Amino acid sequence: MSIKKAIVTGGSRGIGRGIAIKLAEAGYDVAITYATAAASAEAVKETIEAMGRKCYIYQVDLSDCSKAQPFVRQAAKDLGGLDLLVNNAGLTLTGHIADMPVKKIDTLINLDFKSYLLCTQTAARYMVKRGIKGNIINITSSRGERAYPFDSIYGGVKAALNRAVQSMALDLAPYGIRINNVAPGATQVRTKEDLNIDHDPYAELASRIPLERVGTPEDIAEAILFLASEKASYITGITLRVDGGLILAGMPERMPPEGKITYDVNWGGAGRKEIEFTDED
Template identity: 30%
Template sequence: MTTVAEQRYAGVLRLDGKRALITGAGKGIGADIARAFAAAGADLVLSGRDDAELTRSGRALSDEFGVDVRSAAVDLADHDGPAALTRMASEAFGGLDILVNNAGISLPESVVDTTPENFDATIAVNLRAPALLAAQIGALMVEQGTGGSIVTVASAAALAPLPEHYAYCASKAGLVMATKVLARELGPHGIRANSVCPTVVLTQMGQRVWGEEAKAAPMLARIPLGRFAVPHEVSDAVVWLCSDAASMVNGADIAIDGGYTMG
């Protein structure tokens, strides 16, 4: 006979019936989060700039997990990108329960070599777009009156300085604080907002950038676990934050960094 506790834990990390928007979902961490959400039973709106890539990914997830997957190709760097995506995503399922703000860019350069163009581009994609998208999706969730969850994929670079990432660190630190304001203002409506802050994640791009032993060694030396993260370690945390298992977690910034930000 199944006990009450067994029934509870069997479904506590499920997202059945939830409608989720995931940005930057075409590749890397975003694609892994999308797969984790589909496996947990959520219906998805996948956002990115490559419509063909999103359509292929969505079809594969739908075939494998039996969930409803839509795509919304939007360039969030565009001035009206967040508003356009809010409209497209909300119309896909008649509302949203979850937003995962994952899209971002990195244009490494030292402080003394920082260009206005790269600085502005980084702030536009990493801070302005996700902050405005969260505000607009948050307003939609308030209007729905059924609560919700907003998760920001920030970075360990939001919590500890990273050389040659001046604009990136500033953008991600700003996004963590913006998420805390969301948590403060939207919490009374049953809407939770949290951030995850990963160290280097070994996606295909991560492998290209950090695969060289000489470049990786100084960074690895600062991580007590002695390794970089893999995508599912981020995705698992995001699923947990959006599930009932994290129903009292609000305004947190969770480091997924092997201890890097301890100093």
């Protein structure tokens, strides 16, 4: 049986790391990107190679969209094929819409949306040309379905991906290529050591999730593995929420659930904010 090949963008840490390692455990050779975390990427490579699988690492800033297509072509060439693309690289941007710097908006849209489209386009062309009935999976967010204050750009981009995947599924279905989204909720990607605190940063949050725990990168990776498998061969164009029931009806929130842990912002909920004006306003 031939060895399957996968690309995971942003595969050096957090959810991406969990996905890359899980795919290797399932028998995939893997190519991952990183932006700055070279040591983490090397550690993922060592872990995967210790399983007897191949791992290629690339330093690529996908917020520079000119790098997206050349990267996918090179990674597919190095892997010797491409069966699965996981668009995972991204950043989170929070802030009041009236105060959002244009440069930050552009960076997030380029990385979290445009690079996904360009990587998808390049992977799809590679697969179609070679008759590969592959899979493409985007990591989105439960915040693409539920509105919060200070979340216009990030939440809006994830909502755009939730809509775009449906049309992309229609475009690619005639070639036997499936494309889906996985939308994590609150996921444990930082430790108390990372945050320089002496308590479990997720304990209070877990108490507000119906399944009474936060997600793990392994939870997300299992969803990826399922959607990429023959068990999901009749599934395309969906957004699979993996959030422990976090945004079900009856779970009111005034901020993203991970907000207190992850972001340096006053999540006071909706309301008036003091805005600094310039002479151009």
